[in-house]
Amino acid sequence: MTFDTLYFDIGRLDRLSYKDTFVHHLDPRAKVIATMLFLFTVISFPKYEIVALAPFFLFPVLLLTVGEIPVRFIIRKMIVVSPFAVFIGIFNPILDTRTAAVIFGVSLSAGWLSFLSILLKFALTISAALLLIATTSFPGVCHALRRLGFPALFVSQLLFLYRYLFVLMEEAMRIVRAREMRSFGSRGTGMKVFVRLIGILFLRTMDRAERIYYAMLSRGFHGDIPSLKRSRIAFRDLAFMAITIAFLAVFRFLPITEGIGRVAQELFR
Amino acid sequence: MSHHIVEFKNVFFRYPDGTEALKGVNFRITHGESVGVVGANGAGKSTLLQHMNGYLMPTSGTVTIGDLTLTGKTKREFRKKVGIVFQNPDDQLFMPTVFDDVAFGPLNLGMDEASVRERVRKALGMVNSLDLQDKPPHHLSSGQKSAVAIASVMAMEPDILAMDEPAANLDPRSRRSLISLLKTFKHSKIIASHDLDLILDVCERCIVIGGGAVVADGPSAEILSNKAFLEENNLELPLSFQGRS
Amino acid sequence: MHMADALLSPAVGTTLWAGTVAVGGYASKKLKERIDDRMIPLMGVLGAFIFAAQMINITIPGTGSSGHLGGGMILAIILGPQAAFLVMASVLTVQALFFADGGLLALGCNIWNLGFYPCFLVYPLIYKPLIGDSQNSRRIVAVSLVSAIAALQLGAFSVVMETLLSGKSELPFGAFVLLMQPIHLAIGVVEGFVTAGVINYVQSARPELLESIAASRSLGAEISLRKVMITFVVLAVITGGALSWFASTHPDGLEWSIEKVTGKGKLPEQEHGIAAVLKGIQKKTAFLPDYSFKPEGNDPKKAEAAPARPGIEVGTSVSGIVGAVIVLGMIVLIGVGIRSFRGRDA
Numbered sequence: 001m002t003f004d005t006l007y008f009d010i011g012r013l014d015r016l017s018y019k020d021t022f023v024h025h026l027d028p029r030a031k032v033i034a035t036m037l038f039l040f041t042v043i044s045f046p047k048y049e050i051v052a053l054a055p056f057f058l059f060p061v062l063l064l065t066v067g068e069i070p071v072r073f074i075i076r077k078m079i080v081v082s083p084f085a086v087f088i089g090i091f092n093p094i095l096d097t098r099t100a101a102v103i104f105g106v107s108l109s110a111g112w113l114s115f116l117s118i119l120l121k122f123a124l125t126i127s128a129a130l131l132l133i134a135t136t137s138f139p140g141v142c143h144a145l146r147r148l149g150f151p152a153l154f155v156s157q158l159l160f161l162y163r164y165l166f167v168l169m170e171e172a173m174r175i176v177r178a179r180e181m182r183s184f185g186s187r188g189t190g191m192k193v194f195v196r197l198i199g200i201l202f203l204r205t206m207d208r209a210e211r212i213y214y215a216m217l218s219r220g221f222h223g224d225i226p227s228l229k230r231s232r233i234a235f236r237d238l239a240f241m242a243i244t245i246a247f248l249a250v251f252r253f254l255p256i257t258e259g260i261g262r263v264a265q266e267l268f269r
Numbered sequence: 270m271s272h273h274i275v276e277f278k279n280v281f282f283r284y285p286d287g288t289e290a291l292k293g294v295n296f297r298i299t300h301g302e303s304v305g306v307v308g309a310n311g312a313g314k315s316t317l318l319q320h321m322n323g324y325l326m327p328t329s330g331t332v333t334i335g336d337l338t339l340t341g342k343t344k345r346e347f348r349k350k351v352g353i354v355f356q357n358p359d360d361q362l363f364m365p366t367v368f369d370d371v372a373f374g375p376l377n378l379g380m381d382e383a384s385v386r387e388r389v390r391k392a393l394g395m396v397n398s399l400d401l402q403d404k405p406p407h408h409l410s411s412g413q414k415s416a417v418a419i420a421s422v423m424a425m426e427p428d429i430l431a432m433d434e435p436a437a438n439l440d441p442r443s444r445r446s447l448i449s450l451l452k453t454f455k456h457s458k459i460i461a462s463h464d465l466d467l468i469l470d471v472c473e474r475c476i477v478i479g480g481g482a483v484v485a486d487g488p489s490a491e492i493l494s495n496k497a498f499l500e501e502n503n504l505e506l507p508l509s510f511q512g513r514s
Numbered sequence: 515m516h517m518a519d520a521l522l523s524p525a526v527g528t529t530l531w532a533g534t535v536a537v538g539g540y541a542s543k544k545l546k547e548r549i550d551d552r553m554i555p556l557m558g559v560l561g562a563f564i565f566a567a568q569m570i571n572i573t574i575p576g577t578g579s580s581g582h583l584g585g586g587m588i589l590a591i592i593l594g595p596q597a598a599f600l601v602m603a604s605v606l607t608v609q610a611l612f613f614a615d616g617g618l619l620a621l622g623c624n625i626w627n628l629g630f631y632p633c634f635l636v637y638p639l640i641y642k643p644l645i646g647d648s649q650n651s652r653r654i655v656a657v658s659l660v661s662a663i664a665a666l667q668l669g670a671f672s673v674v675m676e677t678l679l680s681g682k683s684e685l686p687f688g689a690f691v692l693l694m695q696p697i698h699l700a701i702g703v704v705e706g707f708v709t710a711g712v713i714n715y716v717q718s719a720r721p722e723l724l725e726s727i728a729a730s731r732s733l734g735a736e737i738s739l740r741k742v743m744i745t746f747v748v749l750a751v752i753t754g755g756a757l758s759w760f761a762s763t764h765p766d767g768l769e770w771s772i773e774k775v776t777g778k779g780k781l782p783e784q785e786h787g788i789a790a791v792l793k794g795i796q797k798k799t800a801f802l803p804d805y806s807f808k809p810e811g812n813d814p815k816k817a818e819a820a821p822a823r824p825g826i827e828v829g830t831s832v833s834g835i836v837g838a839v840i841v842l843g844m845i846v847l848i849g850v851g852i853r854s855f856r857g858r859d860a
Contacts, residue, residue: 003569010612015408039619044524047682051834054841061845065852081614085518088683095684103832111684118520118682125519126614133611139365139405141611151542153554158604159365160558165565165608166407167359172566191704195711198567199719202712205563206723209556211360216555218322218353219425220345220377223551228372228382261837363555 003176007169009077013130014166016069017137023067028136028144030237034244035132041248042124048100048113051258053120055251059244060127067135074134078126089118138162143230156225164208172201273300273335273350273428273457275321280330282316290316292481293330298457300428305468305489306461308478309503314433314461317478321431321459322351334429349378352427356434358414362406367398367417370406374425392424393417396450412443419450429457436464465493465507477502516624517673519617523680530676531622537630538603541596553597556727561601564589565608571708584669586632587662588709591641592727595633602629627672632665640664651714658713659706663699670698 017024023031038059045053064071096111133141139159146155175197250256275298282291290313298304308314319325320332323344332339334350355361364370371392375385393399396416406414415435422430435451436444444467451458451471462468468475468489475489479502485492493499496506505511519527545553564585571583585605589598603625609615616624641661645653674690677683685693716723 006569013612018405018408036618039519039617040524040527043519043522043527043619051838054838055845057842058845058848061849062852065849065856068856077614081616084516084616085520088518088521088677088685091689092684095686101831103835114682114684121682122518122520125617125619129519129610129614129618132618137405138608138611142365151539151546153542153546154538154600154603157554157557157561157600158607160363160555161561161565161601161604161608163363163365163406164559164562168559168562168566169569172570176570191707191711194570195708195715197570198708199712199715201567201570202563202716203720203723205559206556206720208360209552209559211355211357212363212555212559213552214319214324215355215361215363216373216551217324218348219374219421220348221373221551222345222377225554226373226376227369228376228385257837257841258831258834259837260840261833261835264836264840265833 003169003173007166007173010169011166012073013077013134014138016067016134017140019068019135021067021135023063023135026135026240027231027233027237028140029147029231029233030241031132031136032141032144032148034241035128037245037248038128039125041252042121042128044252045117045121048110048117050113050116050120051261052251052255053117053124054257056124058247060124060131063131063135064127067131069131069134074127074130077130078123081126082122085118085122089115089122092118152225159225167208168201168205171204172197175200274298274333275429275457275459276331276333277317277320278331278333280320280327280332282320282325283328290481291320291327294478294481294483296476296483296486298429298459300457301455302474303458303472304460305472305475306459306478307463307465307468307475307493307504312478312502313481314478318353318431318433318459318461321347321429322353323347349425350427351429351431352422352425354419354422354430354432354435356437358411358418358438359406361418361421362414365405366402367393367404367406367409368402370417371421371424374421378425388424388426392420395423396420410443411438412440412446415439415443415447416450419447427456429459430454431459431461433461434464435460435462436467437462465504466509469493469507469509477504479503516616517620517627517676519619521677521680521682522617522620522623523682526676526680527619527622530626531619533630534603534622534625537599537634538625541599545596545600549597553593557593557597557601558604560589560593561604561608564601564605568605583708584628584632584662584666584705586628587637587641587658587665587705588712590633590637591709591713592724594728595637598637599629599633602633623672623676627669627676631668631672632661635668636661636665649717651710651717654713654717655707655710658710659703662706662709663702666698666702666705667695670694 038056042053042056063069064074092115093109093111096114097109098111099107100110100113101108136144139162142155142159142162145158146152179193179197277294277296280291280294281289283289294313294317306314306317316325320327320339323339326339326341334347337343337346337350339347362370364373368389371389372385375388380388389402390399393402396419398413398416398420401409401413401417406417409417415438419435436447439447444464448467448470451460458472460468460472472489474487475485475492476483477485477492477498484502485498493507494510499505564583568583568585584602586598586602589601592598593601606615606621606624606628610618610621610624641657644657644660648654671691671694674687674694677685677690678687683690713724
């Protein structure tokens with residue numbers, strides 16, 4: 001993956017987070033809490049669970065469609081980060097060959113079940129994380145964190161990180177490109193160069209930090225980053241959370257999917 | 270309005286590494302004046318500006334605004350009176366949204382919410398950027414960032430506006446907007462810049478810094494048309510005075 | 515490498531999050547008391563720097579396999595343990611959100627693995643003591659190497675343990691360790707060299723820089739060895755307690771032997787006591803990982819083993835699959851429906 005792709009991906013996700021849809025306007029706290037509960041519920045399913053995970057795809061699908069987030073984009077990002085989970089998970093079918101079920105005459109090993117479970121959980125958890133940031137601006141998430149009790153110091157510097165993320169990525173790109181233009185082929189790549197580039201970037205970063213601090217002082221900064229109370233919880237936020245929690249509870253503890261299957265089987269008998 | 274008179278009396282400044290950046294700077298700026306600070310790189314323009322709000326303190330000599338002399342204790346007061354706009358707006362817009370940036374100053378002044386919102390509205394209105402309120406700074410263009418940076422300083426309603434290379438990163442159109450905007454400001458303005466044409470347009474008076482001292486101080490039209498003098502100080506005639514050769 | 519949500523169990527995830535939040539809270543508190551105003555923008559911007567540096571790392575060949583220059587060591591050296599931990603936590607948070615690297619529940623694990631070890635263990639216990647007051651560039655390289663390798667080994671081993679204790683993977687301990695540790699040895703070497711390289715570069719180009727930052731964070735912010743040891747003991751006690759609680763709710767061995775002894779086909783329900791309650795919770799929520807799965811009836815040879823876990827039987831049957839297909843189909847329809855509805859509006 002090149003620098004450019006990463007940079008544009010982050011930029012795109014960042015821009016998507018400022019869109020103007022119902023989902024985007026939900027209070028960040030509601031979305032953060034809902035997402036975390038969703039994730040927790042998903043991973044709380046046992047090792048071999050597959051069927052009961054199906055309904056949970058409704059959550060990311062709703063966020064994605066109502067939030068107008070491009071599907072292919074999300075899927076691509078999911079694929080990019082899948083290697084670790086897939087790589088570890090693939091050992092399951094290799095190592096666990098006990099037969100677990102016989103479906104339509106095919107015998108499935110427990111290992112394949114747990115692997116599939118891992119893949120499904122991966123899809124659900126990763127898409128939920130991506131959709132959280134796609135539908136909630138990063139500053140929104142930060143404000144949610146602070147209102148949820150995270151230390152102000154941590155959140156303040158997190159906001160600074162975000163603010164200067166793109167600035168520093170662009171600066172890094174410039175430095176790298178300048179080097180690329182001066183190195184022909186294999187000479188000029190590798191460790192020494194990398195260290196030099198990082199060193200230069202570091203010094204520039206330090207100078208920038210100094211200038212920013214000066215700018216803050218010039219506008220009266222004396223220790224605490226001030227802020228105005230912004231969002232208030234609205235009815236729709238509470239409704240969103242209530243519905244989500246109800247959904248999670250119902251589909252976690254009641255075998256609805258299997259029930260639907262049984263009903264369907266009866267109907268077709 | 271004597272309490273707005275900016276005065277540098279025999280100001281010397283030496284950096285920790287020994288560089289003598291200012292060697293006896295003297296000048297006086299009265300209320301409402303528009304003064305350009307001009308000089309080659311390294312002449313001391315930025316250093317001079319950094320004394321105006323107490324980021325740097327003179328090694329010897331005094332910096333005063335009205336009755337207030339710059340000391341460690343009076344720095345905060347100076348920062349209320351002098352608003353500095355930096356060369357790189359990215360350094361100056363450090364909050365998550367434009368609104369937050371413009372509100373930063375007033376909030377630090379201890380104002381209540383309603384007054385802060387009013388200040389932000391006024392300041393952004395002054396630079397025609399009200400529609401940018403909720404945007405994060407990194408989504409803005411250079412011209413927009415410059416405008417918002419100015420707003421963030423103006424929101425503190427300083428008596429004196431100091432600017433360091435305000436047009437450096439602007440495209441011609443944004444630059445033109447900036448010049449028109451500055452002409453509408455009634456504050457005392459101190460503008461350090463290489464852009465001699467901008468200085469000509471905006472500042473009726475001009476101070477030339479050379480080797481850490483003031484080498485000329487007078488009407489811009491006069492000083493900036495003196496070719497020989499300018500070249501002596503590693504400068505050139507403003508482009509608008511140069512013929513096409 | 516980062517821990518992933520899909521491989522994580524609620525128990526492990528919660529524990530590590532609790533640890534991370536506790537350490538983060540402590541670091542914030544300590545820092546608040548002692549730092550200079552300039553630290554907050556500095557920390558933020560350095561976080562962005564680490565992020566950008568990691569991206570350069572990924573795109574330059576020859577600098578290491580997985581392309582993840584952690585940054586924990588270099589941050590700890592420059593900013594001190596507490597600030598470095600918070601910055602690492604921030605960088606990982608941004609990665610978790612924008613790249614979905616690992617996941618939001620695994621974030622607690624990742625911050626612990628990549629933040630706690632370098633900042634609160636390796637830096638105070640290895641780097642600082644070994645480096646002393648020296649500014650010798652070779653010494654910096656040597657100590658950085660040792661430190662980075664140590665930190666990464668600890669982190670990698672933690673990933674192994676977290677995965678194992680979560681119970682979603684079949685990889686046995688031995689194989690997993692043999693997989694992770696050597697890779698992270700190589701990554702550690704790279705990180706060591708880069709850390710030393712940058713420190714040395716900065717020392718030579720702008721020596722006063724590191725000193726001035728060190729001055730911004732007063733000496734009181736350093737970690738005492740004693741405190742680290744005490745923390746360790748506490749952690750060990752908590753971990754030991756958790757593990758034994760966990761073991762006690764897995765009375766599989768007990769069930770099996772009870773069945774053998776009583777000769778009853780079904781185990782006598784333990785209706786009373788905390789074990790029953792916990793077992794009930796376990797059944798309902800699988801809060802703790804289920805290690806032993808033995809399907810009932812499918813394998814006559816293993817009939818004497820412990821009874822089947824309900825989780826397997828329910829669901830993974832024909833009706834389950836049918837139901838899943840129907841549900842997924844419905845979800846797709848809903849999605850497409852909303853899509854076209856929106857499209858019409860636009």
